[in-house]
Amino acid sequence: MLHYIYDGSFDGLLTSIYEAYYRREDIEDIVPKDSMEENFLVQKVFISTDGEKSRKVYEAIENKISEEALKRVFYAYLSELPGHGITILKYLQLGFKFGPQVDLNLSNDIILKMDNINYKVGMEKHRMLGLIRFKQLENGILYSSVEPDYNIVGLLAPHFASRMRNENWAIHDVKRGIGVLYNKKEWVIKDIEVTDSLMIKEDEEEYQELWKAYFKSIAIQSRINPKLQKRNMPMRYWKHLVEK
Incomplete structure (x- = not known):
């Protein structure tokens, strides 16, 4: 099992997405370092935050998928739910394949999961106001x-x-x-x-x-x-x- 470990920042997450795309490694999760657990079965790769790589991913999401997709990714990041990193990666892989229409495919488990996470985060924001x-x-x-x-x-x-x-x-x-x-x-x-x-x-x-x-x-x-x-x-x- 291969885990990418990042510093917990949004830029760090996007840098990890960039590395996952170009390294083409079979990773199981992308985990903030504060949530990292010791497991001898897990191979850890520590990803250093890179502003330029983060910017490229940010702009690619915005231009090749949609601004709504970028918001969904950010909300999923803010959720801090277990597995949110790999869910975001799989969502973006679908997004770069299908473009702005990706969120309409609610029969897909990843799209449905992202939709559910966004609903929970958005609902708490609305309630907290x-x-x-x-x-x-x-x-x-x-x-x-x-x-x-x-x-x-x-x-x-x-x-x-x-x-x-x-x-x-x-x-x-x-x-x-x-x-x-x-x-x-x-x-x-x-x-x-x-x-x-x-x-x-x-x-x-x-x-x-x-x-x-x-x-x-x-x-x-x-x-x-x-x-x-x-x-x-x-x-x-x-x-x-x-x-x-």
Whole structure:
């Protein structure tokens, strides 16, 4: 069994795709180094990220398949699901063969799998846009902590950069130790490590209590449906919601 090991970046993944195409080796998976497991049956080939090779693959996907295919590949990468690397490679092999029509072939297992991954990542992005709760810190920054299943904080940034363009804010993925930081001009994704307790602005707790009271007051007791609520707003997100 042959595994390509890359540094975990999107450029690293695309470089691995490039090498797989030109080396024509029979590889079983493309794995980020942080997810690499020791297995004496596996032959590991470490792929060094190359910006030029990555760019060529990026442009080839965009021009020879479609922009939608490029988005699908990126969403599959963000899913971090086991086997996503080899799934992307097989998808692109089909894409370079069939072109823009590749996504219409839903009878193909790889296309169906990519479609399912994209649905899950897209659905969590959509759901998370409504579940982000900011609290104001003493330094004036609006801060939100999240723990999404998939690596989607970068997908959330454009929405909040548009809606909250005159604020300084941060969305912190505490599970992955990364976050989106916005400074009223642009947003960036960086590693974030919170070592001390965050200093909440003095009147922030009062606003949170008002929000809880409002949330409770608008609830119609006769129409409360816990099962429906858990389906639309899974319990794994509740720890970061003020109202819960």
